Amino acid sequence: MAGEPTEVVLLSFWSSPFAMRARIALAEKGVPHEIREENLGDKSDLLLSMNPVHKTVPVLIHNGKPVCESALIVQYIDEVWTQEPPLLPSDPYERHRARFWVDFVDTKMFSVMRSGWFVKGVPGEGAKEELMETFKLLETELGEKAYFGGERLGYLDVSFFPYYLWFHQLDKTVETGLEGEIEAKLPKLEGWMKRCTLRESVSEILPDPDKLSDYIRQIRKKIIDAQA
Ligand SMILES: N[C@@H](CCC(=O)N[C@@H](CS)C(=O)NCC(=O)O)C(=O)O
Incomplete structure (x- = not known):
């Protein structure tokens, strides 16, 4: 190369x-x-x-x-691009764990968010509890580390951050039933999100929050209209 x-x-x-x-x-x-x-x-x-x-x-x-x-x-x-920083750990077991959690985010969390908020347009029965449970599992995986990747941002950070950002904006835009609960109950994930946001690689790609809220409203309206 x-x-x-x-x-x-x-x-x-x-x-x-x-x-x-x-x-x-x-x-x-x-x-x-x-x-x-x-x-x-x-x-x-x-x-x-x-x-x-x-x-x-x-x-x-x-x-x-x-x-x-x-x-x-x-x-x-x-x-x-093998230069620093490596995103996946070199240790096979740690690599497996990072992949395991990214798979979890893509399968479990996406389906909970979709079925709970995007498909029905409003939170379904038990959706709020299920979503909090998935966030809690991720918070436990983060533990006391600065990033899921340890001292530096890695594969799971890169993969999970955009979901978490989206959920925050969703929570600020529509009725999720979780108002304030994320900040109160997930302090470690909140700290992690702030740390990620301070990185140049992340801050430079953040969408305008108002524009994202408008977009979320549009999608939700489409979903609700399609069900009517
Ligand atoms: N599993 C895919 C999902 C990609 C995806 O759903 N992208 C959406 C935008 S957020 C898209 O292109 N939607 C257009 C469509 O589905 O027609 C990935 O991880 O890349």
């Missing part, structure tokens, strides 16, 4: 928590790249040809070749 010209393009969408993962990872590694903003209502031919299976963003295009699915993109970035 050394000495070869490298072209890195990220097909992205400003509010996508998945695209945020790839953007944070690229920024952490200092990889020069171009962001191409997609219109998800009218996807570009490039997106459809680069990700014909899922047709979703993000897609990392590295020297013309597509890398799809955000968690796999972050792993790919870590493997190709």
Whole structure:
């Protein structure tokens, strides 16, 4: 790879928590790249040809070749750009644990958030308790560490932060039934979120909160209208 010209393009969408993962990872590694903003209502031919299976963003295009699915993109970035900081631990067991928790975030937490708030438009029965339980599990995994990755930001931090950010904004925008509970009951996750936000790699990709709130309202309206 050394000495070869490298072209890195990220097909992205400003509010996508998945695209945020790839953007944070690229920024952490200092990889020069171009962001191409997609219109998800009218996807570009490039997106459809680069990700014909899922047709979703993000897609990392590295020297013309597509890398799809955000968690796999972050792993790919870590493997190709081996400079500091490493995102995945070198120890196989620690690597496994980081992957285990990212899988948990993508399967369990996403489904709880979707079924609890996005699909029904309002929190369903037990959704609030289930979501708090998943956050608590992550808080326990964080423990007293500065980041899930230990002293430095790693794979799980990069992967979970955008979800947590989204949930915060959701909580400020619509009736979640959790008002104030997150801050009061998850002090370690709150401290972690603030630490992440202070990093340049994260602060430079944060969406405007009002714009995100408007977007959340729009999605929710669409969901509710579709059910009517
Ligand atoms: N599992 C995928 C999820 C990507 C995803 O759902 N992206 C959304 C934006 S947040 C998207 O492209 N939606 C367009 C569509 O589904 O048509 C990943 O991790 O990359």
